[in-house]
Amino acid sequence: MTENLTPLEVDALTEIFNIGIGRAANSLNQMVSQTVDLTIPKIEILPNIEAKQKLNFDSDMEISAVTQQFSGDFKGQALLMFSKENGLQLVSLLLGNKIPIEDLSELEQDSLVEIGNVILNACFGTVINFLQSSISIEMPEFVQGNINKIFTYSSEHDWSLYIKVKFSLPSENIAGHISFIMDITSLEIFQESVRKFVFGITSKSQG
Amino acid sequence: MTNLSNDILYATLNQLSVGIIIIDEQQRLVFFNQWLSDYSGMVLDEQEGNLLDDIFEQYQDSRLSGACESALSLGLPARLSHTFNPTPLPLYQKNFIGDKDHLIQQQISVKRIATNASTPLCQIVIDNVTHMVKKEQTLQKLADENIVQRQKAEIANQSKSQFLANMSHEIRTPINGVLGMLTLLADTQLSKTQHHFSTLAKVSAETLLNLINDILDFSKIEAGKLDIEKIAFNLTDSIAETVQAMAIKAQQKGIEVVVDTTALTQPLVVGDSSRIKQIITNLLSNAIKFTEQGEINIIVETTEQTAEIVKLDIVVVDTGIGIPTKKCDELFNAFTQVDASTTREYGGTGLGLTIVRQLCQLMGGDIAVKSEQGQGSQFSFYLTLEKSEKLNKPWQRFTEKPILLITTNQSNNKFLCKQLSLWGLDVVGETAEGEVLALCNKIANNDFSVLVLDESLDSSLLEAISNALFKNNSQHDKKVQLILLTSIDDSQSSISASVDLLGKNECLHKLPKPIISASLHQLLTSVFSSKSIVTDIVNPKSAKASQANQINESGEVRILLVEDNRINQEVALGLLRKFGYQADVAKNGIHALELLAQRQLSAPYKLILMDCQMPEMDGYQATIAIRTDNLYQASSQVSIIAMTANSMTGDQEKCLAAGMNDYLAKPINPNLLAEKIAFWLDN
Numbered sequence: 001m002t003e004n005l006t007p008l009e010v011d012a013l014t015e016i017f018n019i020g021i022g023r024a025a026n027s028l029n030q031m032v033s034q035t036v037d038l039t040i041p042k043i044e045i046l047p048n049i050e051a052k053q054k055l056n057f058d059s060d061m062e063i064s065a066v067t068q069q070f071s072g073d074f075k076g077q078a079l080l081m082f083s084k085e086n087g088l089q090l091v092s093l094l095l096g097n098k099i100p101i102e103d104l105s106e107l108e109q110d111s112l113v114e115i116g117n118v119i120l121n122a123c124f125g126t127v128i129n130f131l132q133s134s135i136s137i138e139m140p141e142f143v144q145g146n147i148n149k150i151f152t153y154s155s156e157h158d159w160s161l162y163i164k165v166k167f168s169l170p171s172e173n174i175a176g177h178i179s180f181i182m183d184i185t186s187l188e189i190f191q192e193s194v195r196k197f198v199f200g201i202t203s204k205s206q207g
Numbered sequence: 208m209t210n211l212s213n214d215i216l217y218a219t220l221n222q223l224s225v226g227i228i229i230i231d232e233q234q235r236l237v238f239f240n241q242w243l244s245d246y247s248g249m250v251l252d253e254q255e256g257n258l259l260d261d262i263f264e265q266y267q268d269s270r271l272s273g274a275c276e277s278a279l280s281l282g283l284p285a286r287l288s289h290t291f292n293p294t295p296l297p298l299y300q301k302n303f304i305g306d307k308d309h310l311i312q313q314q315i316s317v318k319r320i321a322t323n324a325s326t327p328l329c330q331i332v333i334d335n336v337t338h339m340v341k342k343e344q345t346l347q348k349l350a351d352e353n354i355v356q357r358q359k360a361e362i363a364n365q366s367k368s369q370f371l372a373n374m375s376h377e378i379r380t381p382i383n384g385v386l387g388m389l390t391l392l393a394d395t396q397l398s399k400t401q402h403h404f405s406t407l408a409k410v411s412a413e414t415l416l417n418l419i420n421d422i423l424d425f426s427k428i429e430a431g432k433l434d435i436e437k438i439a440f441n442l443t444d445s446i447a448e449t450v451q452a453m454a455i456k457a458q459q460k461g462i463e464v465v466v467d468t469t470a471l472t473q474p475l476v477v478g479d480s481s482r483i484k485q486i487i488t489n490l491l492s493n494a495i496k497f498t499e500q501g502e503i504n505i506i507v508e509t510t511e512q513t514a515e516i517v518k519l520d521i522v523v524v525d526t527g528i529g530i531p532t533k534k535c536d537e538l539f540n541a542f543t544q545v546d547a548s549t550t551r552e553y554g555g556t557g558l559g560l561t562i563v564r565q566l567c568q569l570m571g572g573d574i575a576v577k578s579e580q581g582q583g584s585q586f587s588f589y590l591t592l593e594k595s596e597k598l599n600k601p602w603q604r605f606t607e608k609p610i611l612l613i614t615t616n617q618s619n620n621k622f623l624c625k626q627l628s629l630w631g632l633d634v635v636g637e638t639a640e641g642e643v644l645a646l647c648n649k650i651a652n653n654d655f656s657v658l659v660l661d662e663s664l665d666s667s668l669l670e671a672i673s674n675a676l677f678k679n680n681s682q683h684d685k686k687v688q689l690i691l692l693t694s695i696d697d698s699q700s701s702i703s704a705s706v707d708l709l710g711k712n713e714c715l716h717k718l719p720k721p722i723i724s725a726s727l728h729q730l731l732t733s734v735f736s737s738k739s740i741v742t743d744i745v746n747p748k749s750a751k752a753s754q755a756n757q758i759n760e761s762g763e764v765r766i767l768l769v770e771d772n773r774i775n776q777e778v779a780l781g782l783l784r785k786f787g788y789q790a791d792v793a794k795n796g797i798h799a800l801e802l803l804a805q806r807q808l809s810a811p812y813k814l815i816l817m818d819c820q821m822p823e824m825d826g827y828q829a830t831i832a833i834r835t836d837n838l839y840q841a842s843s844q845v846s847i848i849a850m851t852a853n854s855m856t857g858d859q860e861k862c863l864a865a866g867m868n869d870y871l872a873k874p875i876n877p878n879l880l881a882e883k884i885a886f887w888l889d890n
Contacts (some may be wrong), residue, residue, distance in 0.1 A: 011553050021415050030270065031291040068284075095290055107336070110314060111290035121283040139284045139316060 005045060005191060012198045014043045017163060020126030024119045031114075037168040038119070044162045045191070048151075048181060051160035053175050055081065064088075064104070065143045065150045065199060066116025070124065072135035073193075074186030076158075078123065080116040080165070081150060081177045087112055090174050100154040109142045116140055119165065121182045123178065131193040150178070159187040226298065226333030232279055232326045234259045234272070243333070247297065249302035251390055257466045263296055271295045271331070274317040278329045289336050296333065312340040378419050381872040385412045387778025390877055394785065403719070407695065414488055415731070417872065423796075434567050436479040439595040442507075443474035446521075447723040449484045450505055451695070451860050453491045458694040459791040462495065463502040463616040464721040469626050471507045475523045475595035482566050483590070486574075487521070489559045490586045494525035495583070501526030502618055506744070510589065513863040517594055522587040530578040538576060550811050552804035563588070576733060580633040602630055602728060607735055608656035609633035611646060614692065623659065626724055630731075650687065657734060659690045680714065688714045695719045766790040766884070767812045769799040769829065771821040771851070779816060779850070779875065786881050797823025800832055800839065805842040814887055817867060819851035819858070826851070827865040832864040846887040850875060 004193065005013070017040050025038040057063055064087035066080045082090065091108050094115065104112065117140040127133055143150055161180035166173065182190060220227055236254050244250060249262070259275075260267045270292055274285035275883035287295060294310045303309035319327050343422035389409040407608040444469055454464045468474070487505070494503045504524045511518035524611060530538065537558050560574075568575045569589045574588035579766040610632050614620040617638055624636040635655075637646065650658065650672065656678065660669065680686040718730055766783060768790045770776045776792055783790045789814075799815070806812060815833075819826040830847055833839045848869045849862035859870045869883055 018538070027270070027273070030774060105288055105346070107343050110288040114286050114288040114291055118283075118285045121285065121731055122275065123279055124283055125277065128283075136282055136321065139318060140286050 005194060009191075009194050010043060010045075011199050012201065013194055015106050016130045016197075017043060017123060017160045018124040019152075021119065021165065022127075023125070024122035027118045027122075028094070028115065031118075032096075034094055034169055036094070036097075039166050039168070040163055041166065042164060043087075045187070046160050046162050048158045048160050051162045051179055051181075052147065052151055053108075054162055055147065055179075057081075057083065059146055059148060061146060061148050062144065063147060064112060064151060066120065066140050067143055067150075068117070068120050068124075068140045069138040073133040074135065074182055074189045076186055079135050079150065079177075079179045079181065080119055081179070084144070086174045087177070089172060090115065093172060093174075094167055102166035109141070113140050113142045116142075119176075120178070123163070123180070127193075129163060131190075131197055133190075133193055141150050151181070158183050161187075161190070223527040226331075226344070228259075228331040228333070229320070230259055230275065230279075230329050230331070232328075234275060234329075235542075236262060237328060245300060245301055246335070247324050248299070248710050251448065253529070263295060265295070269295060271317070272316060275329050275331065277453055277489045278317045278319045279646075280329050282319045282327075284316070284318040287313075287317070289314045289340060296446070298333065298335075299571070300337075302681055310451055311335045311422070311575070312337040312670075327358075331599070371386065374827065375434075379416070379873055380775065382412060382416045384778060385776065386416070386773035386874040387781070391778065391785075404600065407452060407455065410448055414452055415485070435482060437477050437593070439475060439477050439597060440479065440480040441474050442476050442478075442483070442592070443468045443471055443520075444485055445480045446487060447505065447725065449487045450721055451723065452486060453495065455500075455502060455695045456681050457495045458720065460495070460498070461500060462498055463619055465467070465502060465504045465618045465622050466721050466723065467504065467506045467622045467625070468724060469629055470509050471519070471623070472509065473512065473594055473599055475597050475599045476517060476592040478570065478590070478592045482570065486566055486588060487523070489563050490523040490588075491557065492583070494523055494527060494588075496528075497526030501583070502616060515594060516591055518591050518780065520589050521588055522585060524583065524585045526583040529580045530576065531580045532578065535576050535578055539574070565583050571783055575865065597662065603732065604631035605731060605735060606631060609635055609654065610657045610659060611650065611655045612636045612659045613646075613661065613664060613668075614638060614659075615885070616643050616664045619661070619720075623722060623727075626722075630728065647671050649680045650675040651748075655687055655692060657688045657731070659692065662691050662693045686714050688716065690716045690721050690730065690734070692722065721727070765810055765812045765814075767793060767799060767802060767815045769793045769796065769815060769821070769826065770818040771795055772818075775873070779880075782877050782880055783884075785877075786884065788884065796820040796826060796829030796832070800824075803839055803842050803845075807839065807883045811842050812845055814884060815845055815847050816845045816871075817847050819862065827861065828863045830862075846890060848883055849885060 021038045021040055025036055028036045044051075044054070064082050064083035064084050068076060068078045068105070070076060084189060088104060091112050095111065118142065121137075124135070124137055128135065148163070157184055161182065163178040163180075165178055167174045167176060219343050221479070223240060223242060226243040226246060227238070227240045228236065229241060230611055233239050236251075236257055236259060239247075239249075239251055239254075251741040254262050259272070259350070266272050275288060277283040278285060291313050293312055295313060295315060299306060299313050300309040300311055312335070314336045316332045318330055318332075320330050362464075386409060389405055390410060391403065393409070398829050422815070432857065446466060450464060450466045457464045472691060486770065491503065491505065502525075504522070506522045506524070508520040509517060510520050543794055563576050570590050570592075574586060574591040576584060578584035609701060610627055612620060612623055612634055614623070614628070614636075615638065620636045620638055624634045627634045633645070633650075649655065658672065658673065676687055676689060716730060718726060730854070766788050767785070768776065768779050770779060770792065771794050776794075780790060780792065791802055795804050799817075803812060803815075817830060824832075827851060833845065833847070846869075847867040848871055849867045850871045850873060851858060856873075862870045868887060871880060871883060
C-alpha cells in the first residue's frame with residue numbers, strides 16, 4: 001500500500017494539469033472552428049478497481065478511446081475514454097457535421113485519435129515539464145469496445161491517476177475520462193516526483 | 208542488423224510507399240525519401256540542410272511545425288489526422304506538381320527518433336489518404352441521400368395522412384348536404400313511391416358515407432389502428448337495409464335478390480353493424496356486378512349458439528361469371544382482381560375484398576370463396592357476435608287460412624314458404640311452371656286467405672288468377688287479399704293489362720322485392736286485421752325517425768348557426784325549424800362575433816351551433832374569442848356545440864379544448880341534434 005498524496009499535493013497536481021490541458025484547448029481551438037474549453041475538476045489517485053468503477057461505464061457499453069503507451073521513469077498506459085455517443089458527438093461537433101452519424105468512419109476515428117493525442121500530450125507535457133520526469137511515449141491508437149476490453153493494462157495491484165476532463169463547447173457539454181494506469185513502482189516514483197515538485201515550490205516561496 | 212549497410216537502408220527508405228522526412232533539432236532537413244521527392248517535385252540534394260520553414264512556406268507556424276517542436280523538445284509523438292489537417296504539406300499527385308487542384312490528402316505522424324545521438328532527430332511520416340477520403344465522401348453522400356430520401360418519404364407519408372383527413376372533410380361536406388336534404392325531403396308531402404325512393408336514396412347516401420369512411424380506414428387497418436365498435440343492433444334489420452339499398456341495381460338487370468334470414472332466431476346482437484353492412488355491401492355489389500342473369504341469395508345460418516354468443520355464417524351466392532378455382536386464393540390480396548381485363552370491364556379498385564377479409568378477421572371471423580368459372584360464386588363469411596342483453600320480441604304467429612304463393616323464382620318461393628310456415632301459416636307454393644291453373648278453382652272456392660303473386664308472372668296466368676279471384680270475392684264477404692310482389696322501382700316494369708286489371712282490385716297490396724321478413728309480417732298483420740288497408744310498405748325506420756322529432760314550441764329561443772356552406776346552412780335551418788327553433792345564420796367566425804356583439808344586451812343567443820372549418824375565422828378561433836374577449840363578456844358563457852365534418856380522431860378534444868361545450872359530427876343526425884339542443888338549452 002502506498003501513502004496517498006496530501007490534499008495540498010493533489011491541489012498542486014490538479015493545478016499543473018489544468019495549465020497543460022489549457023494548452024491542449026488552445027491547440028484544439030486552432031484545429032477547429034468551435035471554441036473548446038477544457039477543464040479538469042479533480043485529480044485522484046486510485047486503485048485500478050476503484051478507478052474503473054469511477055468511470056461509471058456499464059460493462060456492455062461501447063467505449064471509444066485513444067491510448068498511448070509510455071515507459072521510462074514510470075511506465076504504463078494513458079487512456080482518454082468517451083462513451084461511444086459522446087465520442088461521436090465530439091467528433092461531429094468539432095468537424096461541424098450537421099447530420100448525426102451512427103458510427104465513426106476510419107477517417108473520423110483518426111480525428112478522434114488526433115484530439116486524444118493533443119489532450120494526452122498536454123498531460124504528458126505537464127508531467128515532463130513540471131515533474132522533470134523522463135519518459136518515452138508511443139504513438140496514439142484508437143480502441144473501441146467495452147470497458148473490460150479497453151481498461152487492459154490493469155492487474156489488481158495497479159493504480160490509476162484518474163483525471164476527469166470536461167469539454168465545454170458552446171452547444172454541448174461532453175465528458176471524457178483520462179486514466180494513467182501505472183504499476184505500483186511507477187506510482188511511487190510518480191508520487192515522489194509530485195512531492196519533490198510541491199516541496200520545490202513551497203520551499204522557494206518560503207525562501 | 209550488421210548486414211544492413213547504409214546503402215540498403217537508403218534504398219529501402221526510398222522504396223517505401225509513404226513519405227518520410229527527417230529533421231534535426233533546428234528543424235533543418237536531414238533526409239526525405241524518393242516518395243516525398245516524387246510528390247513534392249523536389250530533389251533532396253538541393254534541399255538538404257535547409258530549414259523546413261524555408262522549404263515549405265506553409266509549414267511556418269503550422270500545427271505540424273508545433274507537433275515537430277513538441278516531439279523534438281519533449282518527445283511527444285503526434286498524429287495529424289486528415290480531417291483537421293487535410294493538406295499540411297504541398298504534395299501533389301504525380302504529373303500534377305504545383306497544381307492546387309491535385310494536392311494529395313495527407314495523414315501525418317510525427318515522432319522523435321530514439322537514438323543515442325546527442326542531438327535529437329524527428330521523423331515525419333506522410334500517408335496518402337486521397338483514395339480513402341474519396342471513398343468516404345462517396346459513402347457520406349450516399350448516406351446523406353438516403354437520409355434525404357427517408358425524410359422525403361416521411362413528409363410524403365404525412366401529407367398522405369393530411370390528404371386523407373382533407374378528403375374526409377371534403378367528401379363529407381357534400382354528403383352531409385345530400386343526407387340532410389333527403390331527411391328534409393322525407394318530411395314533405397310525398398307520394399308513397401316518392402317516399403320509398405327518398406328513403407332508399409338516403410340509405411344509399413349513408414352507405415356511401417360508410418364506404419368512404421371505410422376506405423379511409425383502409426390505411427388504419429393496415430396500421431392496425433382500426434377499432435371495431437360494440438353496440439347492440441338488430442342484425443336482420445341491418446342486413447335488410449343493406450340489401451334493399453343495393454337491390455334496385457340487381458332488379459334493373461333482371462336479377463332476383465332473395466334474403467333469407469329465417470335462421471337468425473336472435474337478431475339482436477352486439478357488434479359493429481356498419482362494418483357488417485360494409486362487408487355485405489361489398490359482397491353484394493360484386494355479386495351484382497358479375498351476374499348478368501339469374502339470382503343472388505343472401506342466406507344467414509346460425510352455426511352455434513350459447514347463452515352469450517351466436518356464431519353465424521352469412522353466405523352470398525350468385526349465378527354470375529364465377530372465378531377460376533385457382534384464382535380464388537388470390538382474391539383477398541390487396542389490389543388483386545381475377546385479371547387485368549376485369550378492371551376494364553367491371554371497374555373497382557380491387558381493394559374491396561381485402562378490406563372485407565380484414566374486417567372479418569378483426570371481428571373474429573374469416574371469409575372464404577367457392578367458385579368455378581361460369582358456375583357462379585359463393586362467398587361465405589363467419590362471425591362470432593355477442594348476444595344483446597335485450598330480449599328479442601318473437602314474431603306474432605298467424606292463424607289464418609292457407610296462403611297461395613306463386614312466384615317466378617324458385618329460391619324466392621322456397622324462402623317465402625319457409626318464412627310463412629314459421630309464422631304458422633300453411634302455404635301452397637307454386638312457381639310459374641307448376642299446375643297453377645288447377646289452383647284457380649281453389650281460389651274460386653275461397654280456400655285461401657291471401658294470394659301472393661309475383662308481378663313478373665306471365666300475363667295470361669295473372670289474368671286467369673284475377674278472374675278466379677274476382678269470382679270468389681264477388682261471392683264472399685271476406686274477400687281474398689292479393690299481395691303483389693313488385694320490383695323496387697315499379698315505374699320501370701312493363702305494366703301489362705293484367706296487372707292493370709289486378710290493380711283495379713280493391714284488395715290489392717304491393718310489396719317491393721327483395722322481400723324483407725319484417726315488411727312482409729307487417730303487411731300480413733294489417734291485411735289480416737283489415738282495419739286499415741296499407742297498400743304500400745315504407746321503410747319502417749323513417750316512420751320512427753319522423754316521430755322522434757316532436758315540434759318544440761319555444762319560439763323565444765335564440766340560436767346562432769355558424770356555417771359557411773350554403774347547403775349545410777339550409778339543412779341545419781330546416782332541421783331547427785322542424786324542431787320549432789328560430790336561428791340566425793353567420794357565414795363565418797367574424798360574422799358570428801358581430802352578431803353576438805349586436806345581440807348580447809337585448810336578446811342574447813342561448814346556443815351557438817358552430818362549424819369548425821370556415822374561411823376568414825374558423826370555429827375554434829371564434830370560440831376562443833367568445834370565451835376570452837371582453838367584448839363578448841355578456842355572452843361569454845353561451846353554450847356552443849361544434850358541428851364538424853372532420854372525423855379524424857382528436858377533433859372532439861380539439862373542440863372541447865377551444866372551449867366548446869359539445870360536439871356533433873357531420874352528417875348531422877337529426878335526433879342527436881334535437882337531443883343536444885334540448886340538453887344545452889335546459890342547462
